[in-house]
Amino acid sequence: MTAAAAPDSVLEVEIWRGAEDGSFQEFRTPQREHQTVLDLVTEIQREQDPTLSYRFACRVGICGSCAMVVNGRPRWTCRTRVSEVIGGGHRIKLEPLRNFPVVKDLTVEMTQFFDKWKNARGYFEPGKTPAEDFAIVPPASKKRREIDEHIECIGCGVCYSACDVVAWDKDYLGPAALNRAWTLVNDVRDKGNAERLDAISQSEGCQACHTHMSCTEFCPKSLAPTYSIAGLKRAAFRHSLWGKR
Amino acid sequence: MSPLLFMAQRLTAFVLALAVSAHLATILYAVRGGLSAGEILARTHGNVAFMLFYGVFVVAVAIHAPIGLRSIIREWTPWRGRTLDLALVLFSLFLLALGFRAVYAVYA
Amino acid sequence: MRASHTQRGFIAAMLHRLSGIALAIFLPLHFLALATALNGANALDAFLELTRQPLVKFAEWGIVVALAVHMTLGLRVLAIEFFDFHEKTLAALSVCVAAVFAVGFVFILNAG
Numbered sequence: 001m002t003a004a005a006a007p008d009s010v011l012e013v014e015i016w017r018g019a020e021d022g023s024f025q026e027f028r029t030p031q032r033e034h035q036t037v038l039d040l041v042t043e044i045q046r047e048q049d050p051t052l053s054y055r056f057a058c059r060v061g062i063c064g065s066c067a068m069v070v071n072g073r074p075r076w077t078c079r080t081r082v083s084e085v086i087g088g089g090h091r092i093k094l095e096p097l098r099n100f101p102v103v104k105d106l107t108v109e110m111t112q113f114f115d116k117w118k119n120a121r122g123y124f125e126p127g128k129t130p131a132e133d134f135a136i137v138p139p140a141s142k143k144r145r146e147i148d149e150h151i152e153c154i155g156c157g158v159c160y161s162a163c164d165v166v167a168w169d170k171d172y173l174g175p176a177a178l179n180r181a182w183t184l185v186n187d188v189r190d191k192g193n194a195e196r197l198d199a200i201s202q203s204e205g206c207q208a209c210h211t212h213m214s215c216t217e218f219c220p221k222s223l224a225p226t227y228s229i230a231g232l233k234r235a236a237f238r239h240s241l242w243g244k245r
Numbered sequence: 246m247s248p249l250l251f252m253a254q255r256l257t258a259f260v261l262a263l264a265v266s267a268h269l270a271t272i273l274y275a276v277r278g279g280l281s282a283g284e285i286l287a288r289t290h291g292n293v294a295f296m297l298f299y300g301v302f303v304v305a306v307a308i309h310a311p312i313g314l315r316s317i318i319r320e321w322t323p324w325r326g327r328t329l330d331l332a333l334v335l336f337s338l339f340l341l342a343l344g345f346r347a348v349y350a351v352y353a
Numbered sequence: 354m355r356a357s358h359t360q361r362g363f364i365a366a367m368l369h370r371l372s373g374i375a376l377a378i379f380l381p382l383h384f385l386a387l388a389t390a391l392n393g394a395n396a397l398d399a400f401l402e403l404t405r406q407p408l409v410k411f412a413e414w415g416i417v418v419a420l421a422v423h424m425t426l427g428l429r430v431l432a433i434e435f436f437d438f439h440e441k442t443l444a445a446l447s448v449c450v451a452a453v454f455a456v457g458f459v460f461i462l463n464a465g
């Protein structure tokens with residue numbers, strides 16, 4: 001890797017090494033123009049320490065694999081400019097996503113996150129008999145518009161990392177799973193909503209959300225799980241009163 | 246929390262929004278020029294409307310507060326389960342008892 | 354400080370939670386104070402005399418602020434949950450309204 005010109009400054013980068021137990025390791029690395037945090041981690045891993053573990057895939061803000069905590073804030077490193085996070089200084093701190101078990105260094109174990117997705121019944125339920133014909137779903141209908149607002153989630157885990165209730169209650173289903181459940185509650189073709197509304201209103205379900213809105217604040221796709229969860233609260237309310245969805 | 250507890254908390258929240266607004270307005274009005282027992286009791290003695298209002302207020306608070314405390318204790322301390330629920334039911338009864346006693350004290 | 358702990362929603366939720374705890378502690382005391390009237394108006398007056406000290410007045414103001422904060426931030430939660438409100442700055446608004454209450458009460462206290 002060649003630098004275009006001598007860099008003006010050097011960055012001091014603290015990176016978490018180890019698993020649950022571990023410590024921060026300091027690296028010094030050149031600051032380059034237009035550098036993203038992913039560029040930074042990649043340069044460190046290739047030039048200085050090949051034992052550093054981290055994840056990325058698409059590197060263009062589509063897959064969500066590169067999510068980690070940068071200077072205290074969960075975000076996608078491929079979509080984060082170094083210049084944006086250092087302010088006027090030159091220090092960057094990289095940590096694995098919070099609320100996930102740490103596998104090694106900056107990589108986390110995502111299994112529980114997706115298990116909760118399943119527990120929230122965040123999957124389409126076609127029912128026992130196939131539909132006779134295509135469902136007619138007008139794009140402008142209220143339910144379809146509601147789905148459209150929340151459907152773009154790619155399961156990156158940033159919201160789950162940011163959520164205080166997940167940190168305080170390990171069983172809480174979390175914003176991503178509940179957000180996906182809400183899109184299915186609004187899917188007129190889905191046959192499993194009675195079970196789904198039961199699944200999301202156990203003690204670790206939507207009612208545990210305290211509207212801190214960190215999920216909405218940090219979602220890299222500008223989704224708002226807070227409002228999905230509010231919708232679930234209303235739907236669960238009606239469901240327990242009248243058994244309807 | 247369960248859907249039932251959630252509903253109870255939110256419904257009593259609506260009731261309390263009204264009751265607290267009325268109470269705050271009344272208190273802000275009544276404390277002008279200082280407050281004395283005579284002034285309070287002159288308003289509340291034998292006043293059935295006041296008694297019913299504050300009776301409802303007490304019931305709403307006795308439901309609303311323990312459910313709120315339950316979430317806080319479960320999230321910020323290791324205490325959870327049946328013993329916590331029981332302790333909070335006792336706290337609720339405690340609030341009901343003290344509350345009704347206070348309402349009676351200024352009514353009778 | 355964690356990034357999620359400096360943003361509006363978290364601050365609103367913490368003010369709401371802490372004011373709720375303060376009110377839950379205060380309420381039994383409030384009920385006990387009022388119940389001194391069971392021993393007659395003089396008993397209540399004797400208690401009210403105690404409350405004329407500046408420290409107590411300050412605590413009373415604190416409780417009124419806690420009540421106003423808890424209610425306005427609670428209304429924010431109800432708006433988001435039941436009326437599909439999509440307004441993050443409601444938290445700021447709520448705190449402002451609560452501040453108005455608090456100022457009003459201080460004013461009234463001074464008048465009394």
